[in-house]
Amino acid sequence: MIDPAIIKKQRLIILTLFLTILITSLLNLIIANSTLSIKRIIPILFGQGTFKENFVIFSIRLPRIIITLLAGMALAAAGSILQSLTRNDLADPGIIGINSGAGFAVALFFLYFPVQAGKFIYFLPLAAFTGALVTAILIYLFSYNKNNGFQAIKLILIGVGFSTALSGAMIVLISSADKTKVEFISRWLAGDIWGTDWSFVLAILPWILVLLPLVLYKSNSLNILALGNEVAVGLGMNIKKEQINLLIIAVALAASAVSITGGIAFIGLMAPHIAKSLIGKRNQLYLPVAILTGGWLLLLADTIGKNIFAPQGIAAGIMVAIIGAPYFIYLITVN
Template identity: 55%
Template sequence: MYILMIILLLASIVAGISLGPSAVGIKQIIPTIFGNGSFKEEFILFSIRMPRVFVLTLAGMALALSGAILQTLTKNDLADPGIIGINAGAGVAITVFYLFVDASSKYYAYQLPAVGFLGAIITAGLIFIFTTDKRNGIQPVKLVLMGVGIASALSGLMVIMISGAKNEDVQFITKWLSGNIWGADWPFILALLPWLIVAIPVLLWKQKSMNLLVLDETVAKGLGVSINRDRILLLVIAVALAGSAVSVVGSISFIGLIAPHIAKQLVGSKHQNFLLLSPIIGAAILVFADTIGRIIYTETIPAGIIVAIIGAPYFLYLLRKSI
């Protein structure tokens, strides 16, 4: 199953590179990579398509892993960094940073993920404080409702902040809110990659603990899990992955909801089985959504909108099952 999903991801990447208003055909990709293409083909491939597709791949992986972690921590199949407000928290921090910091700084691409993480971790902390009961732990439905409410409030705050801003600033924030990919350049790949390089080994190390965290707290403690320590560590990783991803690709929801569910359906619910399959599926979905948004209309439809069209019905289906 892993091989099949990897093939699907590679097919999505090839489609993302080769399709679009200025097409570089599949037959031209390999010769162009080895320096035998025209100037136009090399420019499209190396300056536009490849960095965009690689950024999308990394962002899709980060969002899928974040969703998988949050679903484990909350014991809630509806958990997703976009749905429960983490993306919106990152968005407020990014909006403030964008409006008041010079974008021409050479470190700008690397600062954005850190800023997104800061906003996301503050928001996540508030949400978990308000939805955790000392006796019963995290309340799953309350978490979703609180997250949706906070996300709406923070989105409104972003609109207020840009109401008196310059026209280009308003356009940027509006595109960010719709999930329009804007950080599609090579430096943003280097800005996203370290977060995944750090997160994935930690998650592999904590797979067994994550299996136990979905059980009753008493059982998990009896089996030697340090619940509070592991929850904090995993929450920080989930927020870091989501915050860094949305800081580059915009506010994209549902990847963290859909990808882990598909992975669990394919290989089972043990973290050793599905945890690393989720990011492969998440990356394939996001690259595919962006490619569809670029080719079905004369104007590019933001990937966030395409993903929402796919994910919203699935979210409503899961919400109906959980109530």
Template identity: 60%
Template sequence: MIQSELVARQRRILIALVLLLIATIFAGMGIGTASVSYGRIFPTLLGHGSFKDEFVLFSIRLPRMLVTLLSGMALALSGSILQAVTRNDLADPGIIGINSGAGVAVAVFFLHFPIDAGSFAYLLPLVGFAGGFLAAALIYILSYSRSEGLQPIKLVLTGIGCSMALSGLMIFIISSSDRQKYEFIAKWLAGNIWGTDWPFISALAPWLVILIPYVLYKSGVLNLLALSDHVAVGIGVRLQRERLGLLLAAVALASAAVSVTGAIAFIGLMTPHIAKSMVGPRHQMYIPVSLLLGGWLLMVADVIGHNIVGPEGVPAGIMVALIGAPYFAYLLLKK
């Protein structure tokens, strides 16, 4: 039974995070090359703004911020699942190869298949999922032992090796492409947010609408998987079935996110740990906090990076890595 004090604390944190998200979105709407007065934001949102203000807010800034919000939530949830299933605090979809698998699939699709503008945004998450699934399946097979089942430590180490191999394959694939497509893939690898139109939000949102309730429903199973295989089996959990279903959910979330935002790492690594430090290790408590933290962190990284220098700014993936790499080293030394 979860203590009422802890539940109340979680609610206060969630309310604070929602308010922080709203404040960040409001601040982000007024920052940029084309300035929009903060006094004009609410009238514009209500349909009483000028053509310029409406174009800047509804065609440029709001879609971009919502894409980063949804993608950050998806990556945070994926990381929470992977850390429980592998029982490894260093697990992250970017570190163990899922993002790289999705990236290779997106690159091949973008470079070698005819692209229809109307369906492009909706096909990308599916293409990314196919690549991420193949990478995850390979990692799973290499990490599985008939005598011991899935070995969590081996899964993480195998994933890191596969991630490096897939990154090399990505460079080989794009080396023969034309200049324009090469520049696009290079920006994608740096974590440059590029899917900034409303169709990308429509393509990304269904994955979250379906998988967030599923993962919250399985939070009790995640609690058991995070302990040990013997405990889970002893209580009656169908270990391989549950683990496979949750791994598929993690792959789908991460692949859908990176297919739109580019190669973003460390969101799935950091946010579960920060959330656990706030409300404890129970998944039903920290996953909602991790979701909002992941969305907020990626949104802030993109707003700052997009406006910090020059017309194109610094990719959000680099901004997140500036925070995430030292944090990864800290966790590595600590664990």
């Protein structure tokens, strides 16, 4: 039984996050390169804009905002699952190699599997998921011991090794590629949100609509796993099956996000920690907060990098890393 006061607090935090996301989105719409007056935003959104205003808002800025929010939410949910599975606060899809596996598959797909332009966008999350899943399976197998079962600390260390190896392999892969293709992959590696129209929203949206509710549904399983293997077995849980199912969900969320936004790390690390500090460690309480926090963090990073450092801009992945890397060091020192 959850204390009603805690539920009330969670609802207040979620409402605050919704308002914060709305304000950040409005700032993103207003302060971009071709500046629009704040007085014009509401009329434009209700269909009273000029052709130029409609094009800027509905064809350029709004899709990017939605993509950024969805990707941030997916990365936060993936990070939350991985931290619960490993019982390690340092787990993140970017740190333990899942993003690198997705990136390597995206690079292979982009360089060697030509697909029609219209279909390329929709195949990209599948390619990223395949690469991330193969990487996750290998990491899981290397960290599994017949006597002791799944070893969380070992998974983190092996994941870091895979991340480094795959990043090196990607550099080798693109060293002899065409200049234009190298430019695309370089942008991807930097975490530059390159998918910025409605077709990319449609490519990532089905993954989010299916997987995020599934994460929330699995909240109780994550709570039980957090109590330890002995307790989980005592409650009748098939630990190995549940761990694999949750790992696949985390991989799918991370892969769908990074296929569109590029190699962005640390969102999955920071968002769960912020949520836990606000509402506690019970998954039913902190997961919705973490998901919204992840969306807002990535949207804020993109808004700052794209607009404040205009005209060239700084990739959202770099902006997140500027904040996330010191936060990662802080977590290492306090744990």
